[in-house]
Amino acid sequence: MVLSDKIYLDFNATTPVEPDVVKAMIPFFTESFGNASSDHSFGWAADDAVENARGQVARLVNCRPIELTFTSGATEAINLALFGFCMSNKSKGNHIVTCGTEHKATLETMEALERQGFVVTYLGVDKQGNIDLEELEKVILPSTLLVCIMMANNETGLVHPIKNISKLVHAKHVALMSDITQAVGKIPVDLKELGIDMAIFSSHKIYGPKGVGVLYMNKDNHTTIAKHLFGGNHEKGVRPGTLNVPGIVGFGAACKIASAHLEEYHQNQLDLRNRLEEGLLDLEGVTINCHGQERLPNTTNVSFAGVDGTKLLRHLNTLALSRGSACTSNQVNPSHVLKAMGMEDVDALASLRISTGRSTTLDDIQKAVFKIKTVVGQLKTVVL
Known part of the structure; x- marks a missing residue:
């Protein structure tokens, strides 16, 4: 066969990667191949391309470009967000709330945080996959730092009421993180309207290249994370390492196409x-x-x-x-x-x-x- x-x-x-996305990427493999951190014309051209892509990604989800940090994918972004936020705020408490139907990238990171002394409450769901918002409200404690609920489930497609969850969580003065990977490009996602503090999604789910993702941190809510990767000040120190310029350019192009259609x-x-x-x-x-x-x-x-x-x-x-x-x-x-x-x-x-x-x-x-x-x-x- x-x-x-x-x-x-x-x-x-x-x-699959859209042909127009591939077309946008090719020059950054061959002609404009500079390191985005280099202080010369090749580097400046690469940096300009990265910032243009950052703007394209931001427009798809309605946020400011400065609120986005490029990563190697959603899994890395989840690890950066969860470890970084919890370590940065552990003086305020050690409790996290999530859901048993989250992606394995989130659940396994939660298990790692438990080994670091954090306490995680895993919300159950009904037969349709819905969490109980009254239960969520009850399990939030004075020691709760973060609630982590995905926007759309990757297996069933169920969409959680993130805007309502955000209002509930913020009324308790707790931050909200959401894996929006499956939602982006399929349904409207407006990060400002939803009120999410940290969000994660990736390129290869929206007809862009593999190996590129993004972490959103809401600057209006002064969301910050502790640095725990080292080796350079790339991406504002949050995620050091030479940027994947062709991949980021492709990510931006994919977001532009998704926005239009x-x-x-x-x-x-x-x-x-x-x-x-x-x-x-x-x-x-x-x-x-x-x-x-x-x-x-x-x-x-x-x-x-x-x-x-x-x-x-x-x-x-x-x-x-x-x-x-x-x-x-x-x-x-x-x-x-x-x-x-x-x-x-x-x-x-x-x-x-x-x-x-x-x-x-x-x-x-x-x-x-x-x-x-x-x-x-x-x-x-x-x-x-």
């Missing part, structure tokens, strides 16, 4: 998602997880009762999709997100995340639905 025979439906894992992209993805789910719901024993909730327009998480999940994925070998986050997809473990929502292991293992993208067509969806229906029919192990 050749690659062209396959249908890619895993855009939440990564996206957000409404069109949103509606197209929503139409495809609706057609996909209508087709799958014809199958007996199918559950669309978080159905009826506010979700990303491109994301469907679906469970198939009475089906061997491992066989399901292998038989769907012409479809590129996943059972959860790309960070854990090489492990045959049930999704921690679905388990937190109360799902049994056997059902979580028989669940798929299907995420569409700009290049997905209605024909792709129709072919995928047909393939899934055929394979599920062959693999049914119980009569429902």
